[in-house]
Amino acid sequence: MIFEPIDIEISKLSCERDDRLLFKNLSMTLNPGQILRVAGPNGAGKTTLLRTIAGLFDIQTGTIRMNQLPLKECLEQILYIGHKPQVTKDLTVLDNLKFLTGSDDDHLKRALSDVGLKGYHDSLVKELSQGQGRRCALARLWCVKAPIWILDEPYTALDVEMVKTLDTRITWHSAAGGICLFTTHQPPQSLKYTTLELDHVT
Amino acid sequence: MGWRWFHQWGSPRWFYERAGRWQLVCGRLALTLLITGSLWGLAFAPIDYQQGNSYRIIYLHVPVAFLAQALYAAMAVCAVVLFVWKMKLADVAMQSIAIMGFAFTALSLISGAVWGKPTWGTYWVWDARLTSMLILAFLYLGVIGLRAAIQDPDQAGKACGILVLVGVVNLPIIKYSVEWWNTLHQPASLKLTEKPAMPASMWIPLLINILGYYVAAAYLILGSMRAIVLERERRSAWVRELVSRA
Amino acid sequence: MSLERRMLTRELKLNVARPGEIFKPMWFLILVVSMLPLALAPDSDLLSEIGSAMIWVATLLALLLNTEHLFQSDFSDGVLEQWLFLNRPLAWLVGLKLIAHWLFHVLPLILITPIAGIMLSVPTDVLWALLVTLVIATPALTCFSGLGAALTLGSSRSGILGVLVMMPLFVPIVILAAGVLIRAMDGSDTLPLLALLGAFSVVAATVVPIAVSAAIRLNIGGSN
Amino acid sequence: MLEFQFASLAAFFEMEPHGVYVWPIYGLGLLVLGGLTLDNVRQHRRAVRMIQRNLEREETHEL
């Protein structure tokens, strides 16, 4: 599957939080197939930037446009996975994914076997280990058609094998013309990406 | 020019500096009016034919009750300004008005209750006006409590704004429903549209006191807003400069 | 499967997984109702006179008890923020959630009020009036307490605060419902008051989801 | 119009028979207005002091 060409244009974005200037006059354009790692020390505003681009935070100053359209009108093009589990503990793996993606059972089961959760579709999320729960949340990447991925620390709690699987999936996504933004503290080995360094603005 | 008078309010610094002066004027004016009005009402206004001297409580009760309701409306206006123009000062005003509003509502409830004792023979009846005033007090308390519960001041301000707006839609309904439910309290003594139903020697001091309490409320709100502005803007250059100069 | 069906199925499954959430308020209601005759002398005339009003208030409190955390678990799991990407207006999704909440949590509560009524020897026709007022008034109550829950989502020590904040807004509803009950005891016409109650619920159901969605957006924007 | 309504100053304070109701209310009103004024002053002073403390702390850091 190849995505329609999509780009994100960020211009003069500034953000202040709790009286602290996180970033100022940030301008960049993300093109189809681009993989961008947002890096920086703790508290540099990585999560804030990601959530702003995902439309979860109001833009304080500056603009973000997708294919020339304001961000607010294109939210369904985005897949966002944040720090929080993104899955409900009291539901089964399958029910969780069914609600979030709307895909059918076969599709979802295939995605689950891709992330190494084969046979777990009927287990409740609270019965899974932390890494498995993370895999469950990430399984959405295998069954959703959004061209823009915004992943906040996707590698946390994943084993080496799963890291590799995720890298491959992101590479494919980029090959199909999708955009991926992510943050991480362990730079992935088998992924080609560009880096945006966020420093404390003083 | 044009909208400048309005946009000035977007600058906390402009407000802080001007408000100090306004506050001084308001404070003096309020003091003069309140002393005149209260003394006149207490000592020189004639006694009422039915209620005797107890009616002299109206020179406090009526202005304060007016104010309690007017302040909620003012708070609602602030909420609208906050959402439409994203003006931070409106949020500051909302915060101080909530506290003053609650104080005045409580004062009007207490003075009403004490007045009710000689007049109706009881401190409290579940009458329409009394009940809706009580609910107004709860609404103010809710706004104060909500703000106290949320850490981030911007977020707290917006949450309070939503609450205030929902409350303002409901306030007339509350008033109507409660009035339908049980009415004992007399209608308002002073109406803007009609000639007052009391002699001049009674209503002039009342009017003076109403003005006095309004100006006093302005004085108090300005004062509390200045303190809040200073605290919220503590990291800005002008505040640092101001404080280090002092 | 449409998003709306997905949402309602999810709610259903969640409630099957957490049956305690449904039974807790019912248990509370029955407890309050059984304490009442113990606190008063078990004088059945007095009980039947004030019983319906007591059941109404107890149901109101029970309802508040289970609406307090309406959005809390979805919020802390991060599922709530996913709603923004679902290609539907947030207010509409909030409306669905409130409908589901009413169906799975409030309706069962209303359905057990006849038991409470029998315990307090409330006359049958008053009991009917009680049921009807509850069915008509609870949508508005659910909406308002949902708004309270949404407003205090981000606060670390919200607890019962959200509900307390909304309490004053319940006044007209309680007054109207009480009016219906009094008239039902008299045997007079309750229809006009029920119409007013209905108007209240309709307005709340159209306006409050918008306010709730604003509150949710606010809290998603603030959580970090 | 401006004629003292009471026979004596004592009668004024007595305000027969409602002095017990009227005077405490005016006292309370005074208390509320005065209290709020004082609270504002205190809050303002506290804000100033806090900012001063912060400034001092920053200065010692820079040294």
Place this chain on the structure above:
Amino acid sequence: MNSKRKQRLLIVLGLVSGFGIAVGLVMFALSQNINLFFTPTQIAKGEAPSAQMIRVGGMVADGTVDRDPQSLKVAFDVTDFDHNVRVTYEGILPDLFREGQGVVVQGRIRSGQFVASEVLAKHDENYMPPEVTEALRQSGKLDQMMGGQK
């Protein structure tokens, strides 16, 4: 996007129809007598339902108050200067209750009499020095004034 516009249209439609239904319900309710408040004239014409809790408002007619010396029973006429209603009540009357005073009584009609369960004295919004009242009373204007405003 087209679907976005459709959604917005649906929301507006929902809001409008919601308010429409609400207004309809309120209109219906207001067309009925929700207040159950009646004047003595309405009662004399038999418009008030019997055996139902209703409220009657008017003035206490002069010289009609009969107090039972042994108990708290009291009977008086409530008038709107056209018709009178005989009210019986047992209980403590409010301090402001007197002849010529506005009252609201709540109760039921039983065999032509109004049995009140509650008597509320309406303190009017007029404040007057005693001399003025006296002057008015002498000129007979007071009753007019009091009767004029309900």
